[in-house]
Amino acid sequence: MNSAGPEANSGPAERVTRRMKEDELTRVGLGDLVKMPKRILSALTGPIPVTRSQAIGVSERLSAVTALTSSLEYLAQRKQFRRGGLNHWPTMARGVQGPPVFRKLLNAISREKVTTGLHVARIAVGAGLLLPGQARWRGAGNLFLGVTTAALYPRHRYGTDGSDQVSILVQTATGMARLSTRPQTQDALLWYVALQANASYLISGWMKLLGRTWKDATALSGIMRTRSYGHEPTFELTKKYPKAAKHLTHGVLALECLFPVVYLAGGRLARPVIASAGVFHVANGLVMGLGRFVTAFTSMHPMVAYTSTPRTHPSVADRDDRFLFVGAALLAGAASLAGVVAAQRRMRTLEGWPHSSYLTTRHGNELQYQRSEGDDPALPVLVFVNGLASTSEHFAWITEKITQESGYGVVTYARAGYAGSKYRSTAPYCLAESVDDLVDLVRGVVPEGRKVVLVGHSLGGELARRAAANMGERTQGIVYLDSSHPDELNRSNQQNKAAESVAVLMNTMARSLNAGLGILLARPDWLEALPASCRTRVFAQYTDARLWEAGRREWAVVQQEFRAFDGTLPAVDAHALVISAQQTVDRDPEQLLMHNEIAEMHRAEGRYVESVVLEGADHDSLLTSARFATEAGRQIVAFLDGTQAADAPQVRVTEEAGQ
Template sequence: MRGLSKYLRPGLRAAMPRAAVLTATERLGSITHLVSSLEYLARAKDRDWGGPNNWDVTRTGFVTRSPRLTKVLDLVARRDVTRALHVARVAAAAALWLPLPKGAKVAANGVLAGSQLALYARHLYGTDGADQVSFLVQSLATVARIGDRRPAVVDSCLWFIALQSVLSYTVSGWAKLPSQTWRTGRALPGITRTLTYGEPNVWRLFERHPKATRLLAHGVLAMECGFPLVFAARGRVAPLVLGSAGAFHLANAWVMGLGRFFWSFTSTYPAVLYASGPRADARGQRRDDTLPALCAALIGAFLTTAQVVRARRAAMVVAGRGDERTLDASSGNVLSYRRIGDGDGPVVVLENGLCATAEHWEWITTRLAERFTTVTYHRAGYGPSRAKADFTTDTAVADLVDLAKAVADGRPVVLIGHSLGGYLAMRAAHTLGATVIGVGLVDSSHPAELRRSARQAQGADGLTNALSLMPASMKAGLGILLQPPKWVDTLPAHVRELSLAQYRDHRLWSGAAREWKVIKGEFENFDGELPEVGAPMLVITAGHTAATDPVQIELHDEMAAAAPRAERHTIEGFDHDQMLSDETGAGTVAGLIERFIDGLEGDDAS
């Protein structure tokens, strides 16, 4: 370990000897295992009845999925077996600091990696990133020791550790970057104020010095986001980056009690220094760089394939279903819409929610079109519709008004909106006046919800973070990695492929991001009156919404009060999206809409 200190100088010219790097890596990694096992031995009560890792409770999550594996885990969970494994881990971790022969080092590393894998389920609650990194390090150290006669094997293991370390820091930083909490510096005071990771004195210090706190938060972001710079200038800046990261973990160990993180992540630093430095050491032995070259080739092939798939997906989204019509709105936007059904009654126009498309309504439109002329469309920027004007709620409402007038052709109109679409429908109804004979709100958004509902405000922060990352990710072709959401699988089979393509296409996310930037600002500052609606209203609330956020019931009641007459319904057993995507939930909604429209026509007849 002392022999590595000279390689921490920024001006290093020769690569570190791989044998010294491997030894430093496995020894630093062993400290995490040593500390964790000593902690578990000292806190046996955590595994007793009432503790977070009582096996009688934890095993229920495994026995239904894999009864055979659970039998093995039952053996590991026995008090004497668990204790014996931890004692063996303490011995193996300590042994790695001795001048052992190769076979003993292989065994010690293998015991640490294997026992951690065996004990994972036993200590499920309380494991964290430190455990994952230490398992990776010790597993690869085992492989490197077994194949130490072949330099390419050892170098591949060290490269893997180094690349994983760089990836971990970089992803962590870029995941934090969209968060306003981190960008404004509020994250650090927030963390130090919590019960689990809090430290009152540090929190008070942060509160007294907000500018320094923000600078510190920005420093953390810069260190993590810029971690790949360890490879710049043949590794000359690597010691500075690693020193900053190590200081960050040391501070976390003191303030937050995350001591194991310091040892687990610093165990990757010798490999990072080795991989980022010159290829040849002082003796002329060259580092084998086959693994990073292979990784670069695979990443290049993946990105190329992803772009080809992205282009094909985009073509499918733009092509739509083949029966769309277009409308040149007064705003300059070009709207793509479908008109289905040929009923003689009112024209039903459906307005989508945020980050949603016309296909979300498929169960409902299929049923409504049997009796009514039904119109769905994509707001500007979504799917085949083109956005030529900047988004404002006034523009969105104007587009909906233009569409309603164009498709109605003098007939009465019923506007139905889901989520954000409900609020837009209310505003459009106010503008259209007598043309609209009814308005339906399906789990609608209320412009005051971010101010009055803590749950909605919290969800808004998460949505802001997601929408700051998703458009660029989809444009980069990473949509291929998105797992199909549950709502796609519950839509009618004939629209699932197109709906999944829309979900993985950047237009959906770019459209939502540009809308949300405006909507969030307006909703956070809303203190006015709801638009009055001169027609009867149908207000439907999802049962999950009512159960988890009672404020929404009050808000929906207020929306109902904006009409001269209103029906209120709560559909139990369904959440915000299932009311459209689930066949049963959508069928219930469609039935309520049908009866509502029938009532409107009855009013006209009388």
């Protein structure tokens, strides 16, 4: 037996050939190993090529699952339609506004049998849309789901969590795309949904950046510990692995803020970004119980994939992208219009009233004010101090009541940065600066020797209290209108929890309005309750970033100073009227205790002190509602008359001593 191996039976030429083949195989193996990471990277990155038909088909089926799921959920929870349930229509209908025809239609749809019938029909249509096919009847089915989702939305506004709005968008767009025979129209609709998807992620992400919890990565653990969306096992994991939770939180933030990068570099980031967004929604469904979010938001992803694929790819070679350019042109036009509207509102904000005057304070701030002398120069002048992110026109009902039914003088003004007042101080802001401005205003505007009554709402009440200490005997009294207390952030759990929300609101409004989004703001209900002569001017201030920037500056300092308060209110040698809004003290009894403390610091021999709870009023309607504000004005006039009577014996004693 020959044991020398195969090479012993072969010639030199064969051995050389065999070795060359072995070397070639070795090189091929090494080449595959070198190319493996590139292949993996190529599989994980790049566009997601889907055709127009595929994008419409996948989107409509995912949206159909959303409709099917929601209707099955509502039918399984029919007890919520009845008395005591979250969706009991007679209870919910009280808060519905709109034309009578709209309300009648809602009442008809919201009958239990009609609502049940619509949900049964939606289940049938949704199940039908899950079947294979490209027939045009599917367009009618999608539109039916979109219309009924919109019609039932007011009926089920508790529990929708935003998924219904996305469903309406996708169902309407896919329905119209199915019914259209023009590829250009279909592409325009797909682009419309894709841009809406990008906007939803982008805006959500950048809005999160306005809050502290997302930036310091405590948002995830905070959400997981809530009753509505919390998940205890996940919360425990965030405590056990804080670094991982931090990276995950910042990762979600980056995903939302940077979602439009799917359109960059030839769509190379489309796969990881869209896949990450899908995982994000699946996690929300599993952990937070937002099951409908999974199919609702991912139903927009096929359209994002379709529009982010380069047109050089065969699957989208015939795509019509003109809608993108039309949208850009419309956006540019809307931005120009928003800029013009913002400029007009800024001019209206700055110009003030025809009788406005100006005074420069020791800090260089220029205050815009309005003054009414009153009928009797012997009577005190009332100086009104507005609250945080509020206007001097909020006192309109009260000042109207006082000027018409008494002889007292009235001064209203805007703090530095509000309305037409200019903030020009170069030193770091503190509340003492606003107090100094108020003192300078009184000394510069109210005639020497004439007494002053300070009237402050909310934060304005605290500023009035501090200013009174600097004005000495000129302060006859202070009226506190649902006033702030310097210890409220420490003592009131409700106020403490709301502090972060207030900061986020100020940041959101300031940045949104600076971005020109004021044109999108609707007129709030409280605005329509103000006197008609004030509404346009107040709305101009409300939609101007200056008011919110001033409020943001003040609120940052308020939080610092209030949290550092030592808990002792010094006595104030002046008469006092403390008016509390009933809804304020009912929601937070600690507020009533603090308002009582404000009244107590004024109690002394010869001082007239009253405390009133205005029944039915809340913190804002105390000023904006004609009924509540007029009653507050009546209380103020009665209080002023009481202070005159309280001071009268002292005047007589002084005169007798002089004789």
